[in-house]
Amino acid sequence: MATAVVTAERENYLNKEYGVRSWLLTVDHKRIALLYLVSVTFFFLIGGLFALLIRLELLTPAGDLVQADTYNKLFTMHGMVMVFFFLIPVVPAVLGNFLVPLMIGAKDLAFPRINLLSWYLYIIAGVLMLHCMLTGGVDTGWTFYTPFSTAFSNTKVVEAGIAVFINGFSSIFTGLNFIVTIHRMRAPGMTWSRLPLFIWAQYATSVIMILGTPVVAVTIVLVAVERLFHLGIFDPKLGGDPLLFQHLFWFYSHPAVYIMILPSMGVISELITCFSRKRIFGYSFVALSSIGIAVLGFLVWAHHMFVAGISLYAALIFSALSYLVGVPSAIKVFNWTATLYRGSITYSTPMLYAFGFLGLFTIGGLTGLFLACLGVDVHVTDTYFVVAHFHYVMVGGVLMGYLGGIHFWWPKITGRMYPEFWGRLSALIVFVGFNLTFFPQFILGYLGMPRRYYQYVPEYQVLNVLSTAGATVLGVGYLMPMVYLLWSMRYGKPASDNPWNAAGLEWMTSSPPPTFNFDETPVVDFEAYDYEHIPEKHEEEVAVG
């Protein structure tokens, strides 16, 4: 492979400079993406460790492995780490950072230094979170509900709050950077209707980041202030309303679930088109449904509060509105499916993850409809049914999409191929392990097992054992890619510039790309997913295996 050798020797963003300094002070979006990659993976391991401990504790009905307090801290920190330090940044800050400028033909994000600042804020927040965990932890649940968090918990609520607050600004700056970049930095000819769907998804995500995050930030400030100085904003003893906290919290945190899923949906659009070698079915519907989800996502937050004591009428309206978000999601699912029709489909690792995403997200989304249904939600809210729902969408959806994306762009990021066999095997193990872990929880929930329970009544044990067994399988499934991806960085087959023969500007530069992405600014005179005009490669050239 003569070309590959040349690729490896060409100057690129990885070998341009060496040394810690060149990484820690970099303003190159691709390097920053890698900084994020390392740090979110670290936090995923921490969160996963907590998850394993949770599952181990729940192996038996009695609370025997850890203390009740410890368990409460475990799920709180599992939730906080996974949501704020892993899932919200994972796709935007890793894949988004790497790909947004590449995909639109820009040299970098609009504000490279702010991009670096985002990462530092994330790290400061993360270190604070770690410090908080090591010196006692928090036990409020990731939702910080008052008055427990303000007046009763005697753990490090304020410190965790500050960590989430700082992290919020990291996410705001990322979103701001993306919006400006997508508006202002597109290569000539890259019109809105030619943007890759991943970019549309990032755009929609950034809108939510900008509009939602400040609200949760100020809410957390109020909680901290109330806790420190006994101002009575939420405290019923002082005339406050604890539900106001929930309103403000979910005003962000419901849209936040779309911060998580939208980028992954964008990844899926890229994967499905590439591995069916087709233009996406209904481009504009898929693109606009991202915006639709982002906007409608702001109208439904009180569906987390159906039994919390909101007014009957508010509950009715929020339930009805919740169903509206289902429509753009349905549009996406159906369009992806239709894209497969008459395609030319290969089952490489990224595509297997995409299939996994389709299955698991559909189940997760449909069970979301159960929860939006008032009569049913009253029974299953705050049970394992909810836990199963959100793991299906967050882990089954977002994480599958992310893993698919990481495999897909790995050659571009590192210049090396990952081992295909191991990739497919891990995709399979993750899929099986995932269902084994979380499907039983739907049943548990309907049978009435409340969440955040450290001990439970014995009749729930069988399903819990299944779930714990599944979690270990799942853990193996996640560790595998970490091992072989690391391995491939050194020993993997060198990748060509466009190993998948894919459409998109990012494949038109070298692998790995040079510091300013393109030797000369590309001019775009083709539509997105222009697979029609991409010649087929010969079987053996397609990088599979």
Next chain:
Amino acid sequence: MSDTSEHISSPKLYVAIWLLLMVCTALTVGAAFIDLGPLNTIVALGIATLKAVVVVLYFMHVKYTHERMTKAVVVSGFFFLLLLLALSMMDYTTRGLG
């Protein structure tokens, strides 16, 4: 926005806007002392909004920008704020009823 930089508002205009804002401030203080029933709040907020709009349009140059994006950003900012306020208040105003 490219136009903001090119458009140069004259100091006279700025001073005129400033005067308008000062008059509005006087008005709002004055109106607060007149009993208008429930209208008091509306008048106070109406004047505040007028002032805000003037500041946005003239001091912040939104009037002169040909960039639709800036306008869209400003409008959507206020729109989502209103969503937050309106949908929350929907709960509070109907609590006693059900």
Next chain:
Amino acid sequence: MAGNVDALYIFLTVVSALMCVLVFTLVVVFAARFRRRKGVRAEQIEGSLPLEITWSVLPLGVFFVFFAWGAWIYFSERTPPQGASEVYVVGKQWMWKLEHAEGQREINQLHVPVGRDIKLIMTSQDVIHSFYVPAFRIKQDVLPGRYTTTWFRATKPGTYHLFCAEYCGTQHSGMIGSVVVMEPAEYQAWLGGGGATTGSLASNGQALFTQLGCATCHRTDTQGRGPNLVGTFGKPVLLEDGRTVMEDENYVRESILVPTAKVVSGFKPVMPAFQGMVSEEQLNALVAYIKSLSPPSAGAANTASVAPSGEKPHGPEVH
């Protein structure tokens, strides 16, 4: 209620399963049928407006059914039938304190007769809890500082789990108990012998009413400094500022704790605030007493008699 919820749940499950089958089959069939073959190229298809419209509008229609059915159940869940027996619930870290209108007090256990509507009037002494009986498919958060209500009617004798479903601190998972549903006769026996009782809740409230000096102002004639409380519960009250509010449990509660929040028209705001001076249990007794001054037309919820509720009046709400 449980039956309704289950029916809806099964309906949702069936529809969702169908959708899953549809999507999964299509994916699998397409993936197999159109897998990569030498020399066969993918066919580029731009999209199809009719299809897009179909798969936006049809789901929306299905969603509307979900919503309407769910809303209907929720509505009846939030509307206790008239004449339900009342049980006052106080949640605290980490136990449930329950008090029957008849005066029986229980902890973490609730005894009820089969077939009777039970309305729960709940509040919390500290943080938010949630009263959850999976078997009855009911759940309602219990908040500090106000009352929330829910209701159920058990149809089969037995012992059912009672859980706290809102995370409330260390022993959240220990805040569990049971609901014991008994045959009416058995229940009568339990009422007689069982739980410790010190008179009905309302009569306790009456004693408190005198003891706390309420009776000096609230007299049963029009001479008192405060309004006559007889027959006012469940009716609208005209306030000093012109608003009209319904006199429900939360209103009475607020009137005792923070009397100036809503002042009755024609009266001076002279009533002292009892915030911090009465416990949640005492408050419940006072509320029960004041309610007992306004016997509801249908049923006799606040008297000690155990009249079977007979026909289930799914009619208008109590408050």
Next chain:
Amino acid sequence: MDSHAAVEHGPELLHHFSDAEQQRNAASLGMWLFLVTEIMFFGGMFCAYLVYRYWYFGDFGAASQTLDIRLGAFNTAVLIGSSLTVAMSIWAAQTGRRKVLVGLLLATILLGLVFLGVKAVEYHDKFEHHHVPGASFHFEGEVPGHPGLPVNPYHAQMFFSLYFAMTGLHALHMIIGIGLFSYLTYKAWTGYYTPKYYTPIENAGLYWHFVDIVWIYLFPLLYLIDRHR
């Protein structure tokens, strides 16, 4: 990576932009988006304010009337004045009047400091009267329009909690703004800004006007409730 000499050379084009116009447009859009996040940031507090004002209207009125309307109005005028000087400073930058620019920026800082000074006087007054939420909080009074109806101290305290939270956050923004303008003044004095390049002044100006707008709402909401009674 950051070895671009551009930074030292001032208004030079950063490497990843294709031209100065693109760079300026990006900066401006970025600033506006940032202001949107600020709207939502204050929005959370406005939401809390709205809820409790709806619940405790009378008590809020009573508490509001202890605020000094003259100081509030004076501060409003000061802030509007500072908005004027900021707007004028853009003009000075556009037309290359360096000394005028420095003067106007200094005037802005001065007015900002006056505002904070007045605020400090008001805060001090709250301390004197035990109107600061907390253990020593004390409030007595009647609800405006309802003679004899005593104010619920908890609800008055809620007003003051929101008062301090909102004006405190606003003051924090002022302090940041003053810091920003001090830096700009120094830079302007060195002649860094030219009619071709004055984006930082423009953006700092946008920020300052936004802070002004927040106050434009805070003033009636906090000071002018139920004054007519």
